[in-house]
Amino acid sequence: MRRRTLLAGMAVLGVGGGKAHAAGAWVLVAGATGRTGRPMIGILKSKGFKVRAMVRESPADDLGADETVVADATKPETLAAAMKGITYVVSALGRGRGNSGDVDDAGIVNLTNAAKAAGAKQLVLMSSIGAEITSPTDTSVRRPEIMLAKGRGEAYLRRSGLPYTIVRPGGLEDCDHGKSGLKIGMMTVVEFQAGGRPVICRADVALVMVEALGNKDAIGKTFTLVGDTSAPVDAWRATLAAMKRD
Numbered sequence: 001m002r003r004r005t006l007l008a009g010m011a012v013l014g015v016g017g018g019k020a021h022a023a024g025a026w027v028l029v030a031g032a033t034g035r036t037g038r039p040m041i042g043i044l045k046s047k048g049f050k051v052r053a054m055v056r057e058s059p060a061d062d063l064g065a066d067e068t069v070v071a072d073a074t075k076p077e078t079l080a081a082a083m084k085g086i087t088y089v090v091s092a093l094g095r096g097r098g099n100s101g102d103v104d105d106a107g108i109v110n111l112t113n114a115a116k117a118a119g120a121k122q123l124v125l126m127s128s129i130g131a132e133i134t135s136p137t138d139t140s141v142r143r144p145e146i147m148l149a150k151g152r153g154e155a156y157l158r159r160s161g162l163p164y165t166i167v168r169p170g171g172l173e174d175c176d177h178g179k180s181g182l183k184i185g186m187m188t189v190v191e192f193q194a195g196g197r198p199v200i201c202r203a204d205v206a207l208v209m210v211e212a213l214g215n216k217d218a219i220g221k222t223f224t225l226v227g228d229t230s231a232p233v234d235a236w237r238a239t240l241a242a243m244k245r246d
């Protein structure tokens with residue numbers, strides 16, 4: 001398909017979203033220029049999804065998406081056009097380059113509202129181990145205010161009525177997906193630190209998020225995710241299926 005850049009407010013034409021499941025459905029990737037968003041686009045394409053990359057500024061390089069839309073998660077008025085015709089939304093939003101505003105809190109609230117208003121079927125959110133803390137004086141994390149903001153964003157999505165999946169990864173590294181086992185669970189940040197701060201490839205986080213789309217085993221679940229070299233590469237799928245909903 002021809003690649004296009006759409007400006008917020010422009011009509012989105014020729015978008016064939018609305019399929020109930022996976023292949024062929026349109027996915028909006030928020031945070032598409034980021035270190036997790038970029039490999040996620042390739043994984044989505046390899047599984048037959050149509051991808052609309054959401055960017056604040058058009059990047060110099062080709063992200064590999066079918067379409068690119070300019071929008072900012074902290075500016076709700078830019079999101080309706082980005083969502084048009086979208087079946088699934090994935091968020092790999094983070095602080096990125098320059099001023100990200102309150103992307104973890106207001107950004108996720110805005111994304112949730114816009115996805116719901118547009119009739120999206122699911123939002124898959126990349127959060128973080130540590131998002132469970134509840135006090136600004138919690139010393140178990142370096143920047144409690146960031147984890148509290150992530151916790152508020154998560155809580156809003158869980159309450160929204162929009163089908164969701166929330167993934168809380170451990171320490172992120174840039175490496176290929178599908179090479180290591182993964183451990184899915186509900187690890188607190190205290191357990192994470194006591195366990196030697198296990199890392200995970202950003203691309204493996206992207207893979208799990210993509211596999212959550214339209215997947216009844218993942219909907220309504222919040223879980224932590226770290227690498228586990230002792231586990232078989234695909235064993236995480238059975239763990240996820242067995243996990244209870246929130």
Ligand SMILES: NC(=O)c1ccc[n+]([C@@H]2O[C@H](COP(=O)([O-])OP(=O)(O)OC[C@H]3O[C@@H](n4cnc5c(N)ncnc54)[C@H](OP(=O)(O)O)[C@@H]3O)[C@@H](O)[C@H]2O)c1
Pocket residue numbers: 030031032033034035036037055056057071072073074092093094095096097098099100101103107126127128129168169170171172202
């Ligand atoms: N570092 C870790 O070890 C760790 C561990 C667990 C979880 N996490 C979390 O994982 C998430 C992803 O991390 P990452 O390293 O892949 O992120 P990243 O490389 O920093 O990318 C963040 C993306 O968000 C975009 N963005 C920022 N503010 C935005 C806004 N207001 N509207 C639209 N897009 C915006 C950035 O766009 P621009 O290109 O325009 O800046 C960029 O594409 C973050 O939330 C991070 O906190 C990190």
